[in-house]
Amino acid sequence: xxxxxSFDRRRFLGASGVLAASLGAGGLFPAWARSGSPGxxxxxxxxxxxxxxTIGESHFGTGGRSAHxxxxxxxxxxxxxRLREGQTVRIAVTNRLAEQSSIHWHGLLVPFQMDGxxxxxxxxxDPGETFTYEFPIVQSGTYWYxxxxxxxxxxxxxxxxxxxxxxxxLEAYDREHVLVLSDWSPLHxxxxxxxxxxxxxxxxxxxxxxxxxxxxxxxxxKERLEWAAMRxxxxxxxxxxxxxxxxxxxxxxxxxxxTGLFAPGERVRLRVINASAMTNFNFRIPGLPLTxxxxxxxxxxxxxxxxxxxxxxxxxxxxxxPGEDMAYGIIAEAIDRSGLVRATLARRIGLxxxxxxxxxxxxxxxxxxxxxxxAMDMGEGGVIDLSKPANQGMEGHSMSMRDPxxxxxVPLGPGVATLSPMPADRLADKPTGxxxxxxxxxxxxxxxxxxxxxxxxxxxxxxxxxxxxxMERYMWSMDGASLSEGTLPIPFRLGERVRVNLIxxxxxxxxxxxxxxFFELVIGxxxxxxxxxxxxxxxxxKVSFDLTADGEGDWAFHCHMLLHMHAGMMRIVTVRREKGRx
Numbered sequence: 001x002x003x004x005x006s007f008d009r010r011r012f013l014g015a016s017g018v019l020a021a022s023l024g025a026g027g028l029f030p031a032w033a034r035s036g037s038p039g040x041x042x043x044x045x046x047x048x049x050x051x052x053x054t055i056g057e058s059h060f061g062t063g064g065r066s067a068h069x070x071x072x073x074x075x076x077x078x079x080x081x082r083l084r085e086g087q088t089v090r091i092a093v094t095n096r097l098a099e100q101s102s103i104h105w106h107g108l109l110v111p112f113q114m115d116g117x118x119x120x121x122x123x124x125x126d127p128g129e130t131f132t133y134e135f136p137i138v139q140s141g142t143y144w145y146x147x148x149x150x151x152x153x154x155x156x157x158x159x160x161x162x163x164x165x166x167x168x169x170l171e172a173y174d175r176e177h178v179l180v181l182s183d184w185s186p187l188h189x190x191x192x193x194x195x196x197x198x199x200x201x202x203x204x205x206x207x208x209x210x211x212x213x214x215x216x217x218x219x220x221x222k223e224r225l226e227w228a229a230m231r232x233x234x235x236x237x238x239x240x241x242x243x244x245x246x247x248x249x250x251x252x253x254x255x256x257x258x259t260g261l262f263a264p265g266e267r268v269r270l271r272v273i274n275a276s277a278m279t280n281f282n283f284r285i286p287g288l289p290l291t292x293x294x295x296x297x298x299x300x301x302x303x304x305x306x307x308x309x310x311x312x313x314x315x316x317x318x319x320x321x322p323g324e325d326m327a328y329g330i331i332a333e334a335i336d337r338s339g340l341v342r343a344t345l346a347r348r349i350g351l352x353x354x355x356x357x358x359x360x361x362x363x364x365x366x367x368x369x370x371x372x373x374x375a376m377d378m379g380e381g382g383v384i385d386l387s388k389p390a391n392q393g394m395e396g397h398s399m400s401m402r403d404p405x406x407x408x409x410v411p412l413g414p415g416v417a418t419l420s421p422m423p424a425d426r427l428a429d430k431p432t433g434x435x436x437x438x439x440x441x442x443x444x445x446x447x448x449x450x451x452x453x454x455x456x457x458x459x460x461x462x463x464x465x466x467x468x469x470x471m472e473r474y475m476w477s478m479d480g481a482s483l484s485e486g487t488l489p490i491p492f493r494l495g496e497r498v499r500v501n502l503i504x505x506x507x508x509x510x511x512x513x514x515x516x517x518f519f520e521l522v523i524g525x526x527x528x529x530x531x532x533x534x535x536x537x538x539x540x541x542k543v544s545f546d547l548t549a550d551g552e553g554d555w556a557f558h559c560h561m562l563l564h565m566h567a568g569m570m571r572i573v574t575v576r577r578e579k580g581r582x
Contacts, residue, residue, distance in 0.1 A: 030075040033180070033250035033258070047082040049089055053103070055125075055147075056096040060156060060184070063246040063253040067186035069156035070097065070147070076251050077180045077275070078145070078159025085140040085166040091133045095125040100149050103133070104515070105161065106313060107143040107297050107533045110135040112553025115515055117148045120554050120572060124149060140165035141297025142271040142315045144180070151189035154277035154562050158182065162271060163297075170450065171293045171302070173319060176269035177260040179343070181310065181332045183245040183279040192240055193563050196474045237362060237432065239474075239508070239563060240278040242339025247279065247332060249343040257352050258343040260330075262322045268345070269293075270318045274310045277562040280509060280536070281332040282434060283308050283316075285345065286356060288328050291319040292442060296532040298518065299450035306439040309335065309431035311511035311536035313560035320345070329353030335433050335509075337361040362433035410505070415475040415482065415568070416468045419505045426541035427523045432509055445523050447530035453520055455497060455548040456527070462499035462544075463490070467537060467559070467569065469506040474567060476506075476559065482568025489572040490557065492549035501544045504537040511536045511560040512543075514573065516551035534560060549575045 030045070046053075053072050060069035060076050072078035083089055095101040102124045104116035114135045118124030125131045140163045147157035160178050185192070252258035262268050270290075274281055284290070284307040291304050294317035302319070310316055310332075322328060326347055333340035337358050344353040410419060428445035429435075468477045481487045492498060499522070502512055513534040520529040522544040529546075537543045558570035 030073075030077065030079050033075075033077055033080075033178075033252075045080045045082055049087060051081065051089060051091045052094070053079070053091060054094045054096055055101045055103075055152075055157065058156070060251075062184060062248060062251070063255065065184070065186045065246055067155075067188075070101075070152045071156050072159055076156040077182070078157065080159065080178060081145070081161045083137050083161070083163045085137055085163055088134070088136045092130055093125060093133065094130040095127055097152075098127055100124045100126055101152060101157070102147055102149045103145050103157075104148040105133070105135075105143070105145050106513075107141075107315070108135070108161070109138055109516065109518075109551065112516060112551065112555060115553075115555065117515065117556045120556050137163055139163060139297065141294055141299075142178075142273065142317055143297050144273045144275055144315065146275065148556070151277070151562060151566065153275075154183075154185075154189040158275040160271070160273055160275075170299050171269070171319060172267060173269040174266040175262060176271060177345075178250075179260075179270055179272045179330070180248075180250050181272065181274045181276060181279075181281050181283070181341075182248045182251075183240070183276045183334075184248055185240070185244040185246070187244050189277060189562065192244070193474070193566065196239055196563065237336035237508075238279065238334060238338065239561070241336055242334060245279065245334075245339065247281075247334060247339050247341035249330065249332060249341050252341075252343065254340075254342045254355060259349055259351070260343070260345050261349070262345055262347065264322060264324050264347070266321070268320050268322065270320060271315070272310060272318065273315045274312050276312050278312070280309060280311045280335045280432075280511070282335060282431075283310050284331050284333075285320065285328050286331065286354070287325065288320050288322060288345075292447070293317050293319055295447055295530060296518070296534060298531050300530060301448045301450055301528070303442070303446050303448075304440070305442040305446070307434060307437065308442040309434060309536070311509065311534065311560075313511050313513050313534045314532075314536070327351040327353045329355060331356060333358065335362070335431070337433070359433075362435075410466045410468055410480040415470050415473075415477050416480045416505070417470040417472065419466070419468075420503065420540045423503045423505070423540060423542040425544070426538040427521060427543060429538060429541070431536070432538060444521055444530060444535070447521075448524065449520075449528040449530055451528075453527055453529055453531065455546075457497045457548075459497045459499035459546050461496075462501060464501045464503055465490070465571075467502060467504045467506055467510050467512070469508075469569075471506065471508075476564040476567040476569035478557075478569055478571045483570045483572070484568065487571060489554070489574040492547075492573065492575045494549060494552050494575050494577045496549050498547050498549065499544055500547055501542060502535070502537050503542050504539055507539045508561075509536050509538050510564065510569065512558070513560045514547070514557050515555040516553065516575075517547060517549070517555070519545040519547045521545050551575055552577065 058069045058071040102116050112121045114133045115121040143161040146153045249258045328345040330343040342355045430441045434441045468480050518531045555573045557573045558565045
């Protein structure tokens with residue numbers, strides 16, 4: 001079943017079909033993604049033990065923009081796959097493209113040979129070939145799937161995957177909607193990358209102006225000089241922006257108004273997936289509180305909030321209880337405020353929620369540069385010479401803030417412009433751009449696992465992993481080197497418990513994803529720390545997580561900003577049995 005509900009499915013499904021036809025693009029949207037409530041399983045909602053997917057080419061348009069797309073079974077987003085915990089599934093994927101393709105099951109715990117990363121866990125799917133993935137379903141929750149070949153993910157190859165718990169849901173609800181957030185551009189991602197390498201801020205149309213200076217909205221003249229001396233831009237929030245992107249909910253732009261239905265007083269579960277290539281979204285429903293009940297598929301203790309920054313590749317489940325209001329706007333706003341998409345939660349088809357004005361674009365601060373001004377020794381005369389690269393003369397501060405046994409500081413090279421002198425734990429910080437809003441904002445510190453953490457052991461060792469870049473040259477890396485430079489894998493022994501410190505030496509947030517594992521964020525008291533497969537590391541920040549290396553094999557470990565990963569911010573993690581054991 002698609003939803004726990006007692007409403008008339010036929011009436012709602014018929015209404016949604018009328019609206020999709022009126023848009024003129026209904027044929028490209030799978031049934032679950034059309035406006036209205038999803039009905040009984042259809043050809044676009046796939047379930048059972050045997051599933052067939054075909055990757056092919058289509059043409060897609062939204063908001064007056066159109067271009068080539070890579071689709072699954074002819075739709076964008078791809079079909080909703082609905083499975084049940086405890087079953088085994090066989091998914092036959094046929095590639096009809098003229099190039100190699102693949103599908104990765106994001107967040108699913110599968111044998112590494114089924115993980116779907118060409119060159120790491122298998123060879124990929126050549127043109128005209130079929131590969132059958134087979135694996136047991138050992139978990140439940142909200143997940144998704146996407147290509148790990150080329151940049152096919154950015155041009156349409158992504159879809160939702162929902163696994164129903166074997167024993168029924170922990171949280172009661174009357175109805176559910178799956179919301180896939182994404183970004184869409186007619187400019188191919190390879191061309192986006194080329195332009196960014198020519199000029200790092202190519203898509204940034206929100207730079208500071210003289211008018212902003214005179215109006216007191218932007219930085220002071222002195223602050224501008226300081227940032228210019230560092231050759232940094234405090235408006236450089238997102239690499240690819242609304243100047244080329246249309247932002248989508250279930251393949252619909254604002255004008256197409258995807259609509260999810262409700263009856264007043266119902267508890268509605270929203271399964272929200274950020275399947276974007278390059279956009280972190282600020283998600284809110286003005287006038288309607290959000291109760292978070294799951295993060296990255298795993299249940300958390302319910303916590304009420306008003307806005308959540310959903311990083312690329314993260315998923316969140318919310319319970320909302322709409323009242324008598326006829327229509328609510330579901331708002332996903334890009335973190336750089338270069339655009340947004342509005343969908344609608346309404347009592348009937350044809351209504352449209354309000355579209356708020358874009359909020360003022362944020363500016364980065366010294367904290368985003370890894371300079372904690374409150375804790376920093378300001379040096380002689382209480383002044384820091386900001387004309388010097390951030391790492392020069394600050395090594396003592398940097399090393400003193402690290403855990404004992406931390407790896408040496410990453411050496412500067414052509415791919416590393418600066419290193420954060422004082423990386424701070426920012427798990428309790430409000431995310432970029434939401435620091436000063438006047439309502440509740442979720443932070444990782446608000447999350448507590450619903451169930452007891454499965455491994456109570458203290459880590460036996462720890463490692464540092466630096467997220468590094470030369471943003472001016474658009475070079476991204478981990479520990480100063482890219483995967484293409486032949487970096488050695490990060491090794492773990494099967495079953496060992498390790499603390500990993502992610503240190504962001506760049507001015508941008510990075511959603512870091514580890515395949516084949518969940519990890520515990522080191523926040524709050526042990527026992528119910530939030531478990532995730534993707535964590536957003538804020539600029540100049542540090543995130544520590546405890547990992548039980550229980551997935552034997554080779555696994556990708558990377559930034560989920562697609563262009564960052566392709567420009568080098570990726571490593572391989574190996575998990576091996578100790579010699580002589582097993």
